[in-house]
Amino acid sequence: MNKDFREKLKDNGLKVTPQRVAIFEAILKLDNHPAADDIISFIKTNHPNISVGTVYKVLDIFVENNLLKKVKSEKDIMRYDPHLSNHHHLYCAETERIEDYEDQELNELIGNYFKKHKIKNFKIHDIKLQITGKFNT
Amino acid sequence: MNKDFREKLKDNGLKVTPQRVAIFEAILKLDNHPAADDIISFIKTNHPNISVGTVYKVLDIFVENNLLKKVKSEKDIMRYDPHLSNHHHLYCAETERIEDYEDQELNELIGNYFKKHKIKNFKIHDIKLQITGKFNT
DNA sequence: AAAACTAAAGAATAATAATTATCTTTACAT
DNA sequence: ATGTAAAGATAATTATTATTCTTTAGTTTT
Numbered sequence: 001m002n003k004d005f006r007e008k009l010k011d012n013g014l015k016v017t018p019q020r021v022a023i024f025e026a027i028l029k030l031d032n033h034p035a036a037d038d039i040i041s042f043i044k045t046n047h048p049n050i051s052v053g054t055v056y057k058v059l060d061i062f063v064e065n066n067l068l069k070k071v072k073s074e075k076d077i078m079r080y081d082p083h084l085s086n087h088h089h090l091y092c093a094e095t096e097r098i099e100d101y102e103d104q105e106l107n108e109l110i111g112n113y114f115k116k117h118k119i120k121n122f123k124i125h126d127i128k129l130q131i132t133g134k135f136n137t
Numbered sequence: 138m139n140k141d142f143r144e145k146l147k148d149n150g151l152k153v154t155p156q157r158v159a160i161f162e163a164i165l166k167l168d169n170h171p172a173a174d175d176i177i178s179f180i181k182t183n184h185p186n187i188s189v190g191t192v193y194k195v196l197d198i199f200v201e202n203n204l205l206k207k208v209k210s211e212k213d214i215m216r217y218d219p220h221l222s223n224h225h226h227l228y229c230a231e232t233e234r235i236e237d238y239e240d241q242e243l244n245e246l247i248g249n250y251f252k253k254h255k256i257k258n259f260k261i262h263d264i265k266l267q268i269t270g271k272f273n274t
Numbered sequence: 275a276a277a278a279c280t281a282a283a284g285a286a287t288a289a290t291a292a293t294t295a296t297c298t299t300t301a302c303a304t
Numbered sequence: 305a306t307g308t309a310a311a312g313a314t315a316a317t318t319a320t321t322a323t324t325c326t327t328t329a330g331t332t333t334t
Contacts, residue, residue, distance in 0.1 A: 015302075015309065036292075051312045056293060058310090072209035072267075076319070077292065090259055099259075106250060110266075113246060119238065122227055124270040129247075130209075133261040152282065152329065173319075188285045193320065195283090213292070214319065 005067060012065045022047050023058050024067065024082075033071050033079040033089075033098040071098060072130075088129035101131060142204060149202045159184050160195050161204065161219075170208050170216040170226075170235040208235060209267075225266035238268060 005024055006016050014020075026042045027034060034042075040055050059080060062068040071079045071089060079098065087102040110127055142161055143153050151157075163179045164171060171179070177192050196217060199205040208216045208226060216235065224239040247264055 013309095017301090017310065019311070049312075051314095052292095053294075053296095053313080054311050070211075072211070074207075074209070076213045076215060078213060090256065093262055101256065103254070106254070109246065109250060113243060117240070117243075119227065119268075121273050122236075122268075122270055123273065124268055125230055126269045128267045128269070130265045130267060131256075131259075131261055132263045132265070133259055136258050136260065150282095154283065154329080156284070186285075188287095190286080190321080190323095191284050197321095 008065060008067055014061065014065065019047070019050055019054055020058055020061075022050065023055060024062070027068065027080055027082050033081050035073075035077045035079050037077070039080070073098065086126075088131060090135075091130060091132045092135055093132050094134065097135065099135075101129070145202060145204055151198065151202065156184070156187055156191055157195055157198075159187070160192060161199070164205065164217055164219050170218050172210075172214045172216050174214075176217070210235065223263075225268060227272075228267060228269045229272055230269055231271065234272065236272075238266070 005021075009016050009020065022043050023039060026039045030038055030042055036056055036059060039059070040050070040052060043050050043055070059068065063070055063080075066084065067082070069081045069084065071081050073079050073096070074091070075096075081100070083100050083102075085102065086107060087100050088106075090099040090101050092098070106129075114124060114127070142158075146153050146157065159180050160176060163176045167175055167179055173193055173196060176196070177187070177189055180187050180192070196205065200207055200217075203221065204219070206218045206221065208218050210216050210233070211228065212233075218237070220237050220239075222239065223244060224237050225243075227236040227238050229235070243266075251261060251264070
């Protein structure tokens with residue numbers, strides 16, 4: 001996983017820096033689709049001089065280079081997801097919790113549906129489900 | 138349509154004001170899931186003294202009272218949709234265009250799928266598809 | 275029906291929060 | 305040693321929310 005991360009950066013001509021490593025590790029540790037702010041707070045404990053702008057810049061770079069995905073949330077903040085394979089999201093109706101939902105059978109079902117039912121004047125690149133509801137933890 | 142609008146406001150004990158009418162009409166006219174800012178610019182031409190805060194407040198009131206839906210966008214701005222029945226969205230990969238996609242058969246297909254495949258510890262309220270791709274206009 | 279009352283709504287403005295831009299400094303790679 | 309990418313600090317922007325004060329619409333009272 002860490003291997004992929006370093007190699008992907010290098011493959012795109014990007015340097016592997018301590019900050020980038022720290023940001024990527026923070027996202028993996030934080031787990032619940034952290035927002036930039038969560039990442040900043042987390043990193044500040046071990047790496048107190050990291051700059052806010054750097055974090056945003058690095059996150060953008062990661063997204064551009066397919067190390068991360070951006071996830072839309074109800075609120076006007078972006079959240080980040082290190083899970084790269086094609087998957088959907090469960091949004092809690094009451095909290096900010098977001099979980100991944102991966103389901104190959106469902107993807108096929110939907111893929112087949114749209115093979116039969118083309119949308120006129122539209123070429124589909126990607127389909128994501130936003131499943132809103134309630135967790136019973 | 139306009140009837141519904143006025144009545145829904147009244148049913149919820151809300152007043153029908155010129156500003157509210159103007160905002161609602163703007164959304165219907167603007168059509169492409171306008172952001173608050175689009176609405177403000179549009180209204181300013183006929184209604185130059187409307188206040189930014191009022192527009193945001195009224196939009197919230199409309200959402201709370203089910204006259205509008207909020208739509209998540211790629212960027213960190215909210216957009217508004219006067220289309221109330223259950224539907225999905227087509228997102229253009231290259232522009233900010235968002236279109237509605239309504240498809241009862243698809244809703245049933247997905248609904249049935251999840252009847253058979255419950256998600257553990259999660260009660261589904263609503264499922265929305267974000268279909269990203271390219272329009273060929 | 276007109277005047278007075280009340281509460282909701284609007285305007286203006288300031289405040290906040292997330293993000294982006296700019297400019298300088300640092301660090302690594304040739 | 306030099307060039308370039310990245311990081312740091314800080315300021316600026318942008319979208320949105322909150323605050324305060326005024327206006328308006330609808331209701332009640334005379």
